[in-house]
Amino acid sequence: MVASLGISIADVDSNLLRTFVAVAETGSFSAAAQRLAYTQSAVSQQIAALEADLGTPLLTRRPVALTPAGVRLHRHATLLLVRLAAARADVARATVPPGRLIVGLTPLAWSPRISAALARIRAESDRLSTRVLVADRDRIVTAAATGEIDIGLVDGFAAPSDPLPLPEAGAVGVAEDGATVAVPAGHPLAGRASVELADLADAYWIDAPAVTPLSRLPVDGLRSGLRYEGSDVTVLTGLIAAGHGLALLPTGVVLQQGRTGLSGVPVPRLVHRVELLRAAGADGPATRLSELLAGP
Numbered sequence: 388m389v390a391s392l393g394i395s396i397a398d399v400d401s402n403l404l405r406t407f408v409a410v411a412e413t414g415s416f417s418a419a420a421q422r423l424a425y426t427q428s429a430v431s432q433q434i435a436a437l438e439a440d441l442g443t444p445l446l447t448r449r450p451v452a453l454t455p456a457g458v459r460l461h462r463h464a465t466l467l468l469v470r471l472a473a474a475r476a477d478v479a480r481a482t483v484p485p486g487r488l489i490v491g492l493t494p495l496a497w498s499p500r501i502s503a504a505l506a507r508i509r510a511e512s513d514r515l516s517t518r519v520l521v522a523d524r525d526r527i528v529t530a531a532a533t534g535e536i537d538i539g540l541v542d543g544f545a546a547p548s549d550p551l552p553l554p555e556a557g558a559v560g561v562a563e564d565g566a567t568v569a570v571p572a573g574h575p576l577a578g579r580a581s582v583e584l585a586d587l588a589d590a591y592w593i594d595a596p597a598v599t600p601l602s603r604l605p606v607d608g609l610r611s612g613l614r615y616e617g618s619d620v621t622v623l624t625g626l627i628a629a630g631h632g633l634a635l636l637p638t639g640v641v642l643q644q645g646r647t648g649l650s651g652v653p654v655p656r657l658v659h660r661v662e663l664l665r666a667a668g669a670d671g672p673a674t675r676l677s678e679l680l681a682g683p
Contacts, residue, residue, distance in 0.1 A: 401471055403437040404464040406430055407445060411461045414451050469532050476534025477668040486512060488672040491520040491527040491536035494598045494618045495637060496661045498562060501540065504679040508672055515672060521618055523597040528553060531664040537673035539664035540680075543603055544635060547658050561680040562661035565638035567651040569627045577650035584609070584635070584654060593632035595623055604635055605657065624649055 409419035410430065420427045438445050445457035453461060488508065492501070509515050520530070524541045531539035541558075543551045544566050550558065568587065570576050584606040591612030594601045598618055601609050612632040615623055620640060627634055628648035637659035641651035665677055 399437065399440060401468065403433050403440070405468060406433040407437055407457075408461065408464050408468060410434060410446060410451065411453055411457065416451065469529065472533035472535075473667060476666070486514055486672070487516045488538070488676065489518045489520065489536045490538045490540070490676070491522060491530050492540035493524050493527055493542050494521055494620055495640060495659070496540040496542040497521075498639070498661070500562065501680065504676055507679065508675050511675070512672060517672075523600075523618075524603075528664065531666050534666045534668065537666050537669040538676055539666075540661055541664065542637075542659060542661045544605065544657055544659055546605075546656060551660055551662050553662065553664070558662040558664050559677070559681050560660055561663045564659045566654040566657040566659050567636055567638045567641050568654060569624060569634050569636045569641050570650050570652060571628050571630045572648045572650050574650065576652050579652050581655050582652045584657075587633065591632045593623065593626055593634045595634065598623055599634050599636060620644075 406419065406423060406425070409422050410416060413419050413422060416430050416434075417427050419425075420430045423430070425433075434446060441456075441460070443456045444454050445460060446453060490501075490505070505517065505519075509517060520527075520536060522530070524543065527536070527539040527541050530536040540561070541551065541553065545551055550560065568576065568582055568584075576582055584604065588606070588608050588610070590610070592601055592609050593613050593615055594611040595615040595617075596602075598615070598620060601611055613626065615626060617623075620636075621644070623634060624636075624641075624644045626632070635654070636651070638651065638653065641649065663677060663680055665673060
């Protein structure tokens with residue numbers, strides 16, 4: 388029941404909810420049609436059918452916007468669709484033979500330790516089918532919640548005693564490193580012992596949503612001089628070295644790159660954390676990988 392509106396969604400077709408969420412998130416009937424591989428008229432018909440079923444307008448048309456009822460339905464529908472996908476994945480696991488492992492991770496969550504753990508598991512399990520998915524944090528969190536992946540590894544920056552602000556409970560910390568502002572060699576900051584992010588509000592930064600998004604840094608108002616849409620850390624550090632902007636990176640990544648023309652300045656009282664998410668029902672190789680990464 389959508390609270391206080393008298394709207395029951397217990398019997399609503401999940402396909403109609405999926406279409407509604409697509410329109411709400413894209414803000415456009417045509418964009419939603421592209422996302423779902425439908426025609427625009429089919430999207431319009433499904434939204435009209437959903438509104439008729441629930442007995443209330445959910446969207447205004449010009450411009451496309453959620454009505455008060457639509458805002459409430461969107462909150463419920465998003466959670467319902469995630470839970471439905473998780474249920475489908477959990478049931479599907481009963482028919483999947485053992486020996487499959489799908490790991491999803493953000494670009495900066497990867498480390499030699501993870502590579503070594505995967506190598507150990509594959510050596511212990513003959514004919515283990517292994518797949519690695521690299522994506523942004525939101526995608527990995529959703530994929531772990533829905534069972535699309537068995538193990539998710541996500542990263543971010545936080546105070547030393549704080550966990551990452553993830554929507555799913557049960558994340559386990561598996562790695563921690565220092566936080567470093569990566570700058571070009573010859574930059575006025577190069578060689579300094581430390582720097583506060585708040586002191587760099589006038590600097591130009593590289594906004595890399597899939598790697599180190601400015602929106603998730605613990606300081607507001609940092610200016611983007613360039614937006615990098617990829618997920619290759621080597622490309623990102625190359626852009627930094629060429630003077631296109633600064634970026635906050637794990638200390639180990641700056642050291643591993645070893646790129647001529649790149650320098651790093653530590654940020655005090657801030658750490659880079661990697662946390663592990665495990666899909667409901669994941670067992671076998673996923674359990675073993677969790678043990679290897681969460682252990683000492």
